[in-house]
Amino acid sequence: MELTDFIDRHYRHFNAAALADAARAYRELTDRGGRVLVAMAGAMSTAELGKSLAGMIREGRVHAVCTTGANLEEDLFNLLAHESYLRIPDWRSLTPSDEKRLEGRGLNRVTDTCIPEQEAFRALEGPILERWRGAEGEGRTRLPHEYLYDLLRGGDLAERYEIDPADSWLAAAADVELPLFVPGWEDSTLGNMYVAHQLAGTLSRPGPVASGTEYMVRLAEWYIGTTMDCALAELPPAGETRPEAAPGPTVAPVPKRDVGLFQIGGGIAGDFPICVVPMIRQDLGRFCPYWSYFCQISDSTPSYGSYSGAFPSEKISWGKLEVDTPSFVIESDATIVAPLIFGYVLGW
Numbered sequence: 001m002e003l004t005d006f007i008d009r010h011y012r013h014f015n016a017a018a019l020a021d022a023a024r025a026y027r028e029l030t031d032r033g034g035r036v037l038v039a040m041a042g043a044m045s046t047a048e049l050g051k052s053l054a055g056m057i058r059e060g061r062v063h064a065v066c067t068t069g070a071n072l073e074e075d076l077f078n079l080l081a082h083e084s085y086l087r088i089p090d091w092r093s094l095t096p097s098d099e100k101r102l103e104g105r106g107l108n109r110v111t112d113t114c115i116p117e118q119e120a121f122r123a124l125e126g127p128i129l130e131r132w133r134g135a136e137g138e139g140r141t142r143l144p145h146e147y148l149y150d151l152l153r154g155g156d157l158a159e160r161y162e163i164d165p166a167d168s169w170l171a172a173a174a175d176v177e178l179p180l181f182v183p184g185w186e187d188s189t190l191g192n193m194y195v196a197h198q199l200a201g202t203l204s205r206p207g208p209v210a211s212g213t214e215y216m217v218r219l220a221e222w223y224i225g226t227t228m229d230c231a232l233a234e235l236p237p238a239g240e241t242r243p244e245a246a247p248g249p250t251v252a253p254v255p256k257r258d259v260g261l262f263q264i265g266g267g268i269a270g271d272f273p274i275c276v277v278p279m280i281r282q283d284l285g286r287f288c289p290y291w292s293y294f295c296q297i298s299d300s301t302p303s304y305g306s307y308s309g310a311f312p313s314e315k316i317s318w319g320k321l322e323v324d325t326p327s328f329v330i331e332s333d334a335t336i337v338a339p340l341i342f343g344y345v346l347g348w
Contacts, residue, residue, distance in 0.1 A: 003348040007340065015332050022295040022328035023344035026061075026262065029293050030345070034258035035063040035226050036293070039273055041265030041308075043110045045074035047335045049264075050169035052342040057172040061345050063259075064179040064222060065169075066273040069188025072145060072180070075170040076152075077120035082162040084119040088112050121189050123160075127151055128190060129197065135208035143210045143218070144190070145180040149173075181219050183212040183272040212272075219276050220284075227289050229256040235286040253287050260293025262341075264334045266300055266308020278319035290322040295341075297334040 001009075011020040030036060038053070056062045078085070088094070091112045094102075102109055106117035115121075131147045151157055152174040158165075165171040173180060185191045197203040224232055236253055263270040280288045300309030312327035321327060330337050 003340070003343045007344055015330050018328050018330045019332070019337055019340060020344075022330060023341040025293060025326045025328070026260070026295065026341065027345045029258060029260050030061050032258075034260060034292060036061065036260045036262050037064040037066060037273055038062050039261060039263040039265075039270040040065060040067040040071050041263075041267045041269040042334060043070070043074065044264060044334065044338070045071040045078060045169070046110045046113055046115065048078065048167070049335070049338060050075055050078070050172075051167045052339040052346075053169040054167060054172040055346055056342050057169060057176060057178055059346060061342075062178070063226070064181070065173060066181040066183070066219070066269055068267070068269050069144065069182055069185035069191050071269075072148065072170065072182050072185070073124070073188055073190050074115070075168055076124065076148060077115055079163055079165065079168045079171065080123060080157060080160050081116055081119035084116040086114040086116070088114065121193075124190070125193055127156060129193075129202070132194065132197070132203060132208050136204060141208055141210050143180075143214060144182050144185040147209075149177075179218070179222050181215045181273060183215055184268045185209075185212065216272070216276070216279070219273060220280055223259065223276050224280065224288060227255045227257055227259050228253065232286070235280075235288065238281045238285050238287050255289040258292035259289075261291050261295075263294070263296040263298075264338055266296075266298060266306065270296065271307055274315065274320045281319055290325060291320060293326050294321055295328040295330070297330045297332065297337045299331065299333070 007020050007023065011017060026036065038056075040049070040053075044053075053062065057065075086107055088109070089112060091109070094109075099109070102114060107114035108117060108121075128147060128151065131150060135142055135147075148170065152171055172178075186195060194203065194207070194209055198205050198207055221232065224230065224235060228235065261270075261274055263274075274291065274294075277288060277290055280286050294312050294315070296312070298309055300306045302309040302311055302314075311329060312321055312325070315321045316323060316325075
């Protein structure tokens with residue numbers, strides 16, 4: 001039985017039904033020419049989500065990614081140092097002393113997987129520092145992911161790959177020049193290295209890496225260009241209408257394309273992109289459509305007051321979603337759910 005047939009037959013109720021409904025709506029959106037931004041929090045790259053996400057990117061089912069700095073770099077770490085990773089199936093049994101011994105071995109644990117300090121972090125520090133310093137010498141400022149795209153496209157690291165690059169979502173993104181947005185990048189290993197080099201005087205301040213506010217500018221430009229097929233300067237004010245025909249009734253601008261948000265986890269990776277709509281409409285005072293699809297894979301409890309666990313209906317009051325926006329919440333483990341949805345969309 002194909003995966004899509006299996007889901008259609010067996011995923012009929014509860015979170016399983018939400019998964020199936022969200023997958024069908026995702027596929028229908030992209031089948032009719034809509035676009036999807038995937039927001040990725042948690043440790044999805046270390047969970048090797050690239051095995052399914054890379055195919056989604058290459059098949060044109062993902063059109064932008066907003067990710068944490070950790071997921072950005074950890075896909076590259078896995079590409080370069082996979083054979084030096086250590087899996088600990090009984091990780092729940094580790095004592096504090098066991099954890100200290102892992103630190104002494106240069107093994108940084110993420111649940112059941114340890115990322116090797118020397119083979120991953122330090123192996124990448126030299127090549128990325130060279131690019132930071134090169135940009136600094138030329139007086140250029142670039143966004144964090146652009147340096148990694150250069151590393152991948154330049155072929156400098158290709159001989160060191162330890163997995164098939166077809167299983168790397170970042171390699172796929174670099175190949176197609178996928179729009180990437182990485183808010184809060186300083187909260188990552190490479191971000192920490194960058195600041196350390198600034199403090200040591202190796203790099204200047206503010207330095208050659210652009211901030212998260214520039215990512216928001218790029219996101220707004222991408223969202224406007226994708227939904228309205230025009231530049232920011234061409235957008236009418238949010239409350240303005242324009243004649244559809246003269247004489248006749250006035251109508252709001254008509255979006256050219258639907259754009260949806262598929263959110264894995266919570267935190268800044270999800271909050272950052274969804275805010276672009278109220279920013280454009282309320283703060284900038286320009287018209288743009290609401291998100292046309294929303295799905296979140298979540299394990300957060302909304303009654304705790306977390307943004308990550310907020311139901312889609314709460315987002316309506318913030319001007320992010322419309323009343324009739326197809327919206328789904330799947331309360332489950334993203335490492336199980338996301339590959340199933342991606343497989344369904346890809347027709348596995």
